[in-house]
Amino acid sequence: MCSTKILGCRASSSVVVEKLHLSSALRRLILLSYTSSWFSLFLHNCVLVCRNRQTDELSGTDIVSMTPWLAPVVWEGTFDSILIDSIFKQQNITIATTVFALGKYTRFLKDFLESAEEHYFVGFRVHYYLFTDQPGEVPEVKMGENHHLTVRSVPSMDRWQDISMGRMEILEKLIKNELASEADYIFCLDVDTKFYGRWGVESLGRLVGVIHPWFFDYPRDQFTYERRPESQAFIPAGEGDYYYTAAAFGGSLADVHHLTKTCREQLNIDAANSIEAIWHEESHLNKYFLYNKPNKLLSPEYLWRDISISAAQVKIIRFSHVAKNNEEVRPNF
Numbered sequence: 001m002c003s004t005k006i007l008g009c010r011a012s013s014s015v016v017v018e019k020l021h022l023s024s025a026l027r028r029l030i031l032l033s034y035t036s037s038w039f040s041l042f043l044h045n046c047v048l049v050c051r052n053r054q055t056d057e058l059s060g061t062d063i064v065s066m067t068p069w070l071a072p073v074v075w076e077g078t079f080d081s082i083l084i085d086s087i088f089k090q091q092n093i094t095i096a097t098t099v100f101a102l103g104k105y106t107r108f109l110k111d112f113l114e115s116a117e118e119h120y121f122v123g124f125r126v127h128y129y130l131f132t133d134q135p136g137e138v139p140e141v142k143m144g145e146n147h148h149l150t151v152r153s154v155p156s157m158d159r160w161q162d163i164s165m166g167r168m169e170i171l172e173k174l175i176k177n178e179l180a181s182e183a184d185y186i187f188c189l190d191v192d193t194k195f196y197g198r199w200g201v202e203s204l205g206r207l208v209g210v211i212h213p214w215f216f217d218y219p220r221d222q223f224t225y226e227r228r229p230e231s232q233a234f235i236p237a238g239e240g241d242y243y244y245t246a247a248a249f250g251g252s253l254a255d256v257h258h259l260t261k262t263c264r265e266q267l268n269i270d271a272a273n274s275i276e277a278i279w280h281e282e283s284h285l286n287k288y289f290l291y292n293k294p295n296k297l298l299s300p301e302y303l304w305r306d307i308s309i310s311a312a313q314v315k316i317i318r319f320s321h322v323a324k325n326n327e328e329v330r331p332n333f
């Protein structure tokens, strides 16, 4: 039996992936499969059988590429970028992308936007919604084809925790009031970040969570979930699947609307009870994902700690937090 401590998952066996090489015949078959759901399921299983091997023991550098509820975990080597791009090119999708830059965090915008334009959904329609209290500080960044940026003013706030948590309500309203006819998917990203590699359509799904870069190889009992029963974000010992970051999440408009609305409601209940969850909206997001399982997970390649730190499992860093001096950039410490 596999080690159940890996990634805190409850799998009785884990699927370990090796580099996937699809022949052109197989590619054609997969394209064909999009016309038949039965055939698609059959083919999907064939591909899995081809590319996965069951192991009794996971070694230190193996990766888990499937959750116990059969959601894929996206790592380098688990998808064919040319194939998946060609499939999604047939649909005219738009990916709304939200980012907040209040106070001194406007300094992160240039690198964030410039690097996104190099790596983020290149060749697909992207609409960034940038929320800031200083629209005059937004740098001029040339947008690629079919990429657009809309700047929205929001009021300043005195506590970084309130800025971070307040995103849920703004996102909830944006999706409900404006995005229905504008976009198909949405990703909500931290701004103190930079792209270094491809982030593309392989990341799309109904509800998508990103595994937190510090906890992907930790046992569940060390996850920093909210442990006080008084908080709506409470997760009891022994519960939970993964520890997800709040610095990146996404999915369909309907699913992310439900997520942001639920987190906003739970945050409000906590505030009324004078309690703030240990990691703010991230604690509520983790509670949400426990009861509303994401149907796709992104590996820590999609939100790494800092470009200068490496780990054997992470072959490519696509998106990473940048080093920042919290004391200097935050309005309170």
Ligand code: UDP
Residues within 6 Å of the ligand: 099, 100, 101, 102, 103, 104, 105, 160, 163, 164, 189, 190, 191, 192, 247, 329, 330, 331
């Ligand atoms: N944020 C902001 N101004 C602030 C504090 C936070 O714009 O003064 C936004 C910004 O988008 C940031 C996010 O809230 O990326 C989350 O805060 P932070 O990155 O400080 O949290 P951490 O990732 O360090 O836990």
Ligand code: GAL
Residues within 6 Å of the ligand: 212, 214, 224, 245, 246, 279, 282
């Ligand atoms: C930190 C991160 C926080 C929070 C925390 C969870 O590394 O900066 O935002 O995610 O981990 O333990």
Ligand code: MN
Residues within 6 Å of the ligand: 190, 191, 192, 247, 321
């Ligand atoms: Mn951050």
